[in-house]
Amino acid sequence: MKVEKILIATGIYPPSVGGPATYSKLLHDELPKRGIEVVVVTFDDVRHLPKILRHIVFFFKVMRASRGVDIIYAQDPVSVGFPSVLAAKILRKRVWLRVAGDYAWEQSRQRFGVIDNIDDFQKKQYGFRVEMLRFLQIHVVGWADLVITPSKYFKKLVGTWYPRKNHVEHIYNGIELPKDLSSYSESRKSLKISTESKVVMSAGRLVPWKGFNVLMEVVGELVSQYPHIKLVILGDGPDRMALENKIIERSLEEHVSLVGSVNRDVMFEYLSASDVFVLDTSFESFSFQVVEAMHTGIPIVTTRVGSLPELITHKKEGLLIEVDDKKQMKKNIQDIFERGIDIKKMSEDARDKAQTFSIQNTLDALVEKMQI
Numbered sequence: 168m169k170v171e172k173i174l175i176a177t178g179i180y181p182p183s184v185g186g187p188a189t190y191s192k193l194l195h196d197e198l199p200k201r202g203i204e205v206v207v208v209t210f211d212d213v214r215h216l217p218k219i220l221r222h223i224v225f226f227f228k229v230m231r232a233s234r235g236v237d238i239i240y241a242q243d244p245v246s247v248g249f250p251s252v253l254a255a256k257i258l259r260k261r262v263w264l265r266v267a268g269d270y271a272w273e274q275s276r277q278r279f280g281v282i283d284n285i286d287d288f289q290k291k292q293y294g295f296r297v298e299m300l301r302f303l304q305i306h307v308v309g310w311a312d313l314v315i316t317p318s319k320y321f322k323k324l325v326g327t328w329y330p331r332k333n334h335v336e337h338i339y340n341g342i343e344l345p346k347d348l349s350s351y352s353e354s355r356k357s358l359k360i361s362t363e364s365k366v367v368m369s370a371g372r373l374v375p376w377k378g379f380n381v382l383m384e385v386v387g388e389l390v391s392q393y394p395h396i397k398l399v400i401l402g403d404g405p406d407r408m409a410l411e412n413k414i415i416e417r418s419l420e421e422h423v424s425l426v427g428s429v430n431r432d433v434m435f436e437y438l439s440a441s442d443v444f445v446l447d448t449s450f451e452s453f454s455f456q457v458v459e460a461m462h463t464g465i466p467i468v469t470t471r472v473g474s475l476p477e478l479i480t481h482k483k484e485g486l487l488i489e490v491d492d493k494k495q496m497k498k499n500i501q502d503i504f505e506r507g508i509d510i511k512k513m514s515e516d517a518r519d520k521a522q523t524f525s526i527q528n529t530l531d532a533l534v535e536k537m538q539i
Contacts, residue, residue, distance in 0.1 A: 170237045170537040172204040176229055176251040177242040180209040182428055183403075186267055186317070187242045189455050190340055194240075197530055203537070208232045210247055226250035233258055238537065241311075245270040245300065248307045256310070264311035266325050267452040271300040276375050277405060284376075284490070285450045285473075289327065305329055313536065317453030318474030336536070340453045341529025344462045344521060345435060354440035365396045365504055368441035368465070370434065370456045371448070373404030373425075378447030378470075380413060381491045387417050388497060393504065398423045399441065401434055431459075438463040443503045449490045451475050461485070461521035464514035468499045478524075482508075484517040 177191040195205050208228050213221040229251050233239055240263045241251035248264055255262035272288045275281035275297045283291065292298065308314055309329040315338050316322045322337035349357065360366060367386055371377045379400055386398040400410075400423070407425060414423045426437075438444065444460040444467045451457070451473040458478060460467050467485030469475055479485040486508075488495040502508050 170203055172206070172236045173198065173238045173240055173537075174229070174232055174236040175205060175207045175240050175242065176210075176247045177207065178210040178247050180207060180211055182430065183211060186340070186453065186455050187265075189342070190265070190267075190317075191242060193341060193343065193526060193529075194533075197526060198534075201530065201534055203534070206232050206236065222246065222250055226254060229254040230258070233260060236260065238263055240265065243268070243270060244304045244307045248311075249303060252307050252310045261312050262310070263313045263315060264308060265315045265317075266308065267317050267321065268450075269304070269324075271297060271304050272450075273374070273376075274300055285324075289324065315533075315536075318477055320474045320477065321452040338529060338532045338536075339524055340455060340458075341526035342455055342458050342462075342521075342524050343526055344459070348435060348463055349439050351439060354436045357436055358440050360397070360440050361395065363395045365393045366441040366443075367396065367398045367500060368401070368437055368444050368460075369398070369446055370401040370444075371446065371454075372402055373400075373406040373410060375406060376449040378449065378491060379406070379410055381493060382445055382447050382496070383410070383413060383417065383419060383423055385493050385497050385500070386422060387419055388493075389500065390419075390422055392501070396422055399426060399437055400424065401426050401429055401437060403428045434459070435463065438465050441465055443468060443500055445496065445500065446470070447488075447491060447496065448472065448475075454478065457485075458521050458524050461517035464518050466503045466508075466510050466513060467517065468496060468503070478520070479517075482513075484513065484520050 175191050175194055177187050179188040181188050181192050195207050198205050210225055213224045216224060233254055238261045239251050239255045241248040242265045244264060244266050252262050269285055272285050279297055305328045314325060314335045316325050317340045319337050322335050326335045369382055386396060389396050410425060414420060438460055444465045446469040448470055449472055453474050457469060461484060470490050471487040472490060479487060481487040486499045
């Protein structure tokens with residue numbers, strides 16, 4: 168069956184920041200160049216409504232937008248996935264599901280007091296609300312005609328939820344990487360960052376598992392050694408207020424900036440102007456931010472979890488540490504600041520590796536699946 172039109176049902180979309188937003192925008196921009204019409208419905212448009220009602224309204228938006236489409240492609244397994252799968256079954260449409268995170272685990276970490284990491288979460292049972300989310304997620308995955316994950320690591324994890332032959336496939340995310348980047352000095356001038364500042368950058372949704380809280384502690388410990396150190400965090404999310412309070416509690420107002428959501432041009436300016444990119448995350452199915460950092464050549468310190476070892480080989484394209492390892496994080500930042508490692512070679516290797524996650528490769532694999 169030749170696919171001529173596809174509906175992308177996504178939880179977030181630019182200017183919102185995050186993997187689903189970046190991925191959905193990529194498909195919206197690139198698939199029409201291959202003769203496939205794209206319609207986008209975003210949960211952002213109904214998020215202001217009360218719970219339950221927002222899902223009902225989103226379901227009807229998907230129903231209306233699905234006329235004439237060959238595939239409904241949902242970008243998460245619950246908020247977007249459940250209404251999309253339901254609409255697809257009613258309309259007898261093919262439905263794909265992109266699973267780049269464990270929704271039950273994420274919600275349990277944010278709302279229900281669960282502190283386990285994602286791998287341990289798979290092996291345990293919890294209270295009623297958590298198990299209901301898990302039940303819904305597993306069955307949405309089971310109802311989908313095809314499930315796509317952004318890494319080998321996550322293909323293996325999702326494959327345990329609802330085992331079925333050829334049901335789960337991995338396709339690495341494709342990233343649009345700019346050919347021309349501003350220089351270190353040009354970016355600093357543009358962003359009004361002083362030449363004496365040592366800049367640590369991080370980015371992502373402001374959620375507990377991204378480790379921004381621990382990173383702030385490490386930067387606070389480095390202030391005595393580097394009085395002009397700055398931590399810049401790009402992105403927004405539910406933890407923003409808590410992080411703002413921590414900044415005040417630790418008297419780090421002069422050293423930590425929560426910039427919020429920015430467009431990609433500004434993000435690349437910050438990457439080019441910074442001295443090190445640090446992501447102390449306890450889960451990544453695929454990190455757009457890390458690949459974008461690799462492309463700029465900025466030294467990277469991140470964690471040995473999820474898909475990150477697929478992106479970075481320790482001491483080759485970047486430095487890998489254990490989650491919340493403050494001692495090693497601090498030492499690696501110091502080594503980078505003091506040129507205690509071969510930054511030039513690491514940057515070259517990172518730039519080369521980043522090119523393998525091309526839009527072309529992703530779209531080739533995706534379009535091939537559409538024709539099956």
